[in-house]
Amino acid sequence: MFRRPERTGGGWTGTGDLSLVDDTVKAQVKEATDIAETASRYLRLKKSGKGYAALCPFHREKTPSFHINTQGQYYHCFGCGKSGDVFSLVMEMEGLTFVEALAALAARAGIDIRKGRSDEEVEQARRIAGAKGSLYKMMGEADAFFRSMLFRDAGAEALKYARKRGFTGETLEKFGIGYAPASWEALREHLNRKGVNDKWLESAGRGSARISSSPS
Ligand SMILES: [Zn+2]
Structure with a gap:
């Protein structure tokens, strides 16, 4: 959960x-x-x-x-x-x-800072660097999303459970505890609003698989 x-x-x-x-x-x-x-x-x-x-x-x-x-x-x-x-x-x-x-x-x-890499290879290195940056940003957005869900209607039950178990607001914050809804539709919409498009989410592969995995 x-x-x-x-x-x-x-x-x-x-x-x-x-x-x-x-x-x-x-x-x-x-x-x-x-x-x-x-x-x-x-x-x-x-x-x-x-x-x-x-x-x-x-x-x-x-x-x-x-x-x-x-x-x-x-x-x-x-x-x-x-x-x-x-x-x-x-x-x-x-x-x-x-x-x-x-x-x-x-x-x-006369130093070749491309280290003999072709235009294509340099371009690919740039793309990978850009994608890594985007993935990191996306995971940060997802993290913030899960945290905020805990305090919305969808997370009400989870929050009640957490409070019963003695989690204070401070503990929830400190450990970055959030709530992941069973469907990842809401997260996808949230990320879309933050400028992450579906195509990118699909191509991110590993990242999207992690997000879409059902909550434990
Ligand atoms: Zn001077």
Whole structure:
């Protein structure tokens, strides 16, 4: 009678573009890129100590307080406090997202962030990432639905039973206890309203099977 749908894909960001990127790729691009060389595309650099100085692109100034540390491969402005690495520099200067900046730097360095994957394979990785994100969201919606059912007419009997067994409102909340009606029609309608269409529910297969399984 009581159930809580399992959550899947914990920690998944659902950002399809990230399917192209992992820490190895990021490290590889950083290794192959020099922050001073990159900065020199946007700024006039002057040798200063062990690195370079320039007029800060992030605030107005007449004397350079924007410093590039070539050893640490980072920048810091002593005037406005902005600092970061080569990725944030390109993001800021060109108004790009992290993935876009990484892709641009990788291209310059001749690194294939697709790891030899074809357009099709990249597209498939994106689709899978998107589907995982949707499934996770759907399970969350289903969870909320089952919980709310406990406090509706359909769940009245179940709630009475739970109260008799000594479940307080706090316990119900803490353990995410809900009520699953015998028919999954109501859930399907609820998910439809949340933008999950039947076709998607069918293609989700495993997910829909779990939802349609009759309550124990
Ligand atoms: Zn500055």
